[in-house]
Amino acid sequence: MQIHYSLLLLISTLLLNISCKKPVHDAPEKGVSFALNELRKKTIDSIQYVIELDIPAKKSETIRGKETVSFHLNSLDQPVVLDFSNDSSFIFSVKSAGKDISYSFVNEHIVIDADDLVKGKNEISIEFTAGNLSLNRSDEFLYTLFVPDRASTCFPLFDQPNLKASYTLTLKTPSGWEAVSNGALKSKSRESGKNIYHFEKTKPISSYLFAFSAGKFFKVIKSVGGRAMTMYYRETDTVKVSRNRDEIFELHAKALNWLEDYTAIKYPFGKFDFVLLPSFQYGGMEHPGSIFYNESSLFLDENASVNKKMARASVIAHESAHMWFGDLVTMDWFNDVWLKEVFANFMAAKIVHPNFPEINHNLRFLLAHYPAAYEVDRTAGTNPVLQELGNLKNAGTLYGAIIYQKAPIVMRQLEKKIGEKLMQESLGEYLKTYAFGNARWDDLINIIDRKTPLDIADWSNVWVKTAGMPEYDESRVKNIISIQQKKDAVSDRIWQQSLNVKWKEDMVYQNRILNLTDSKPGFINANSSAFNFPNADGVGYGYFKMDSVSKNYFIRNYNIKTDSVSSDPVFRGAMLVNIWEGFVRGEGFSPEIFVMNIADILPKEENPLLVDYLLGNLQTTWWAFLPTKNRAIHQQKMEKLLWDLLKTTKDKGIKTSYFRAFKNIAITPDALKKLTALWDGSLVVKDLVLAEDDNISLAYEIALKGSGDPKAVLEKQLSKTKNPDRKLRMEFVIPALSNVESERDAFFESLKKPENREKEAWVLDAVGYLNHPLREKSAIKYLRPSLDMLQEIQLTGDIFFPTRWLHSTFSGHSDKAAADIANAFLKENPDYPFYLKNKVLQATDMLDRAVKLKK
Numbered sequence: 058m059q060i061h062y063s064l065l066l067l068i069s070t071l072l073l074n075i076s077c078k079k080p081v082h083d084a085p086e087k088g089v090s091f092a093l094n095e096l097r098k099k100t101i102d103s104i105q106y107v108i109e110l111d112i113p114a115k116k117s118e119t120i121r122g123k124e125t126v127s128f129h130l131n132s133l134d135q136p137v138v139l140d141f142s143n144d145s146s147f148i149f150s151v152k153s154a155g156k157d158i159s160y161s162f163v164n165e166h167i168v169i170d171a172d173d174l175v176k177g178k179n180e181i182s183i184e185f186t187a188g189n190l191s192l193n194r195s196d197e198f199l200y201t202l203f204v205p206d207r208a209s210t211c212f213p214l215f216d217q218p219n220l221k222a223s224y225t226l227t228l229k230t231p232s233g234w235e236a237v238s239n240g241a242l243k244s245k246s247r248e249s250g251k252n253i254y255h256f257e258k259t260k261p262i263s264s265y266l267f268a269f270s271a272g273k274f275f276k277v278i279k280s281v282g283g284r285a286m287t288m289y290y291r292e293t294d295t296v297k298v299s300r301n302r303d304e305i306f307e308l309h310a311k312a313l314n315w316l317e318d319y320t321a322i323k324y325p326f327g328k329f330d331f332v333l334l335p336s337f338q339y340g341g342m343e344h345p346g347s348i349f350y351n352e353s354s355l356f357l358d359e360n361a362s363v364n365k366k367m368a369r370a371s372v373i374a375h376e377s378a379h380m381w382f383g384d385l386v387t388m389d390w391f392n393d394v395w396l397k398e399v400f401a402n403f404m405a406a407k408i409v410h411p412n413f414p415e416i417n418h419n420l421r422f423l424l425a426h427y428p429a430a431y432e433v434d435r436t437a438g439t440n441p442v443l444q445e446l447g448n449l450k451n452a453g454t455l456y457g458a459i460i461y462q463k464a465p466i467v468m469r470q471l472e473k474k475i476g477e478k479l480m481q482e483s484l485g486e487y488l489k490t491y492a493f494g495n496a497r498w499d500d501l502i503n504i505i506d507r508k509t510p511l512d513i514a515d516w517s518n519v520w521v522k523t524a525g526m527p528e529y530d531e532s533r534v535k536n537i538i539s540i541q542q543k544k545d546a547v548s549d550r551i552w553q554q555s556l557n558v559k560w561k562e563d564m565v566y567q568n569r570i571l572n573l574t575d576s577k578p579g580f581i582n583a584n585s586s587a588f589n590f591p592n593a594d595g596v597g598y599g600y601f602k603m604d605s606v607s608k609n610y611f612i613r614n615y616n617i618k619t620d621s622v623s624s625d626p627v628f629r630g631a632m633l634v635n636i637w638e639g640f641v642r643g644e645g646f647s648p649e650i651f652v653m654n655i656a657d658i659l660p661k662e663e664n665p666l667l668v669d670y671l672l673g674n675l676q677t678t679w680w681a682f683l684p685t686k687n688r689a690i691h692q693q694k695m696e697k698l699l700w701d702l703l704k705t706t707k708d709k710g711i712k713t714s715y716f717r718a719f720k721n722i723a724i725t726p727d728a729l730k731k732l733t734a735l736w737d738g739s740l741v742v743k744d745l746v747l748a749e750d751d752n753i754s755l756a757y758e759i760a761l762k763g764s765g766d767p768k769a770v771l772e773k774q775l776s777k778t779k780n781p782d783r784k785l786r787m788e789f790v791i792p793a794l795s796n797v798e799s800e801r802d803a804f805f806e807s808l809k810k811p812e813n814r815e816k817e818a819w820v821l822d823a824v825g826y827l828n829h830p831l832r833e834k835s836a837i838k839y840l841r842p843s844l845d846m847l848q849e850i851q852l853t854g855d856i857f858f859p860t861r862w863l864h865s866t867f868s869g870h871s872d873k874a875a876a877d878i879a880n881a882f883l884k885e886n887p888d889y890p891f892y893l894k895n896k897v898l899q900a901t902d903m904l905d906r907a908v909k910l911k912k
């Protein structure tokens with residue numbers, strides 16, 4: 058290749074110009090950009106924070122703070138940028154090596170010029186007001202929640218996970234308050250009526266894991282097997298506390314011991330405490346040495362179900378596992394956030410499941426992960442497990458079904474592929490190599506790759522780094538059935554996996570594992586009339602096409618007690634998932650036949666998880682796929698079926714499921730009469746317990762579908778509702794149920810103001826009713842403005858809100874006109890942010906499929 062001479066000259070002049078001048082520094086953008094992250098990682102290390110915060114008794118008063126950040130700097134080419142997500146009035150002074158310096162405050166960053174710094178050790182001292190945003194202050198206590206990039210809302214720091222630092226914290230609190238943080242308590246003293254808590258310097262930890270809580274707490278100290286732990290809590294019901302206390306300590310001790318054994322690494326952070334907080338945002342948060350939990354998920358009621366008990370054991374095991382996976386070794390950048398979550402769940406399952414033999418863990422895993430993962434992965438808007446992240450402030454856009462549901466499936470595949478022993482060895486080496494540091498997914502893959510002849514990097518490139526799911530075709534020639542991955546639309550990807558195939562010939566089941574590692578098909582020798590059931594154990598991931606004869610055989614012989622295969626709930630679940638995938642792809646039953654098939658098998662199903670799965674598919678098909686005139690044909694039959702099952706089923710959980718499905722599809726005067734009688738209490742179904750929420754939703758359905766005056770029903774329900782939060786929520790939702798179109802329009806108009814969208818769960822309820830399938834025609838005009846609002850919604854709302862907003866909006870629509878609006882919107886906005894575009898494609902996928910199938 059030759060480059061034209063004049064062009065070469067131009068390039069060299071440009072290069073000369075750049076190298077002669079001092080580099081020009083762009084102002085740092087808001088948040089932490091990937092470039093800033095990289096620059097700081099290259100130039101700054103050995104960071105220590107010494108922080109002192111003075112917490113006043115009144116939550117309306119501000120918290121004053123001072124801190125000294127010391128760090129080693131290896132280059133003076135660039136200014137040093139600290140993150141502080143407040144305005145400049147929150148800063149009182151900035152000193153370097155004890156001298157006041159002039160700094161600039163740009164886009165929520167403190168920018169310190171290189172002239173005020175030295176190569177080597179620097180000490181910056183800052184006095185400031187702590188921002189309240191992530192301090193969760195209430196009158197009697199406060200607690201921090203700094204994940205993913207919220208530490209910088211409280212105090213200035215380098216707020217990125219790969220700049221681990223030690224924190225030495227001093228808290229001044231009102232008298233009578235306890236205080237807890239990552240470090241052990243070094244000393245407690247009193248000074249002018251306040252408590253002073255000095256905490257020991259922590260081990261190196263990431264900024265999102267630094268935490269403290271202070272307030273009026275009870276505490277219990279207990280030692281289990283030589284391990285001392287302290288529990289802080291707020292619950293005042295002493296019977297409840299004493300009923301749960303010992304078990305909570307035992308579960309922690311057990312989890313920590315198990316993890317020390319598995320990883321061959323002792324608990325890395327010295328002391329171990331946990332704080333139980335009322336209405337904590339998550340189940341738990343893994344701050345090293347000081348885990349925070351939602352109090353209600355640990356203090357269980359007297360008659361807690363097995364599921365509740367398992368959920369408690371799981372959250373404790375999950376957060377404990379994070380001490381190693383996430384805290385000791387931390388992701389380098391937040392795009393790998395999925396990894397620590399998958400590891401924590403993976404370990405929690407190993408720790409907890411053997412103690413709950415009464416639960417079918419394989420079926421739970423199948424139904425909790427595969428359908429939700431496919432719902433995103435089959436769309437044009439899907440994303441890989443490992444995503445790009447340009448700026449930490451957008452970390453919220455990474456979350457979704459691919460991280461929560463697909464990633465655990467992929468990790469399970471990896472363990473199956475390499476074996477449990479090699480998995481344990483590799484994880485142990487990974488933890489030892491990167492202890493108190495950071496690592497990427499690829500670092501783990503490299504460790505595994507060295508230990509096995511298999512090409513794990515190749516496997517990872519497809520399963521983790523690319524989006525989408527494989528599809529498999531079946532073909533028959535004479536006495537051979539072959540199963541083969543369809544040619545991939547994106548590239549020549551091969552989705553390596555093992556596939557469990559069952560087939561039935563001459564009334565006998567046979568089984569075979571096909572290792573699908575290249576483009577060649579797997580073969581089964583079976584006679585041409587054999588029934589074939591691909592992915593029989595539900596472990597394989599993808600769309601496994603079933604032939605119609607085998608599908609019909611499965612439906613006709615559903616859950617036969619004397620048949621060991623058809624009576625296995627995991628097998629039934631796996632086949633139902635196959636059939637649903639075929640259906641939504643237009644390669645299966647027509648909507649009408651599909652609905653009739655579900656009606657046939659529902660009475661034969663007694664497993665609550667499978668009943669829920671079937672009812673979910675039924676309702677989606679009913680409203681989205683079944684043309685209105687066909688719905689009318691089946692209306693009475695379906696209402697009767699669901700009502701009969703509701704009345705006859707013994708299981709209380711399943712009864713509730715049938716009640717909700719009946720309520721959802723009920724529309725005839727007779728069915729509405731039943732709903733009304735249930736609602737006003739004149740009809741009681743044995744063992745059907747209706748909570749206040751159920752009564753509210755009954756009122757909503759009656760108002761929406763009934764011929765009477767909706768206002769009367771809703772007002773009556775409003776006056777019956779006791780819980781003040783639910784009352785306010787109802788008042789908000791009611792206008793969306795109005796039978797006057799202009800009132801609904803006015804309500805939708807009001808949602809354009811951000812302050813009317815603050816209670817996001819309320820908004821989603823209301824938007825769902827505005828766009829209910831029965832109001833589809835009048836609601837079509839809301840679609841375009843709803844899309845136009847999406848970017849603003851992303852800026853003003855919680856991380857999950859954009860996706861949920863889209864789903865609530867589009868879930869009631871199945872007309873071509875609605876699909877056209879979404880398509881036109883994307884066409885007219887070619888530069889739309891790609892992650893939001895993907896969310897639109899994900900949310901409208903089912904609509905597109907319904908339009909196609911109804912043609």
Ligand SMILES: [Zn+2]
Pocket residue numbers: 343375379397398401
């Ligand atoms: Zn977690």
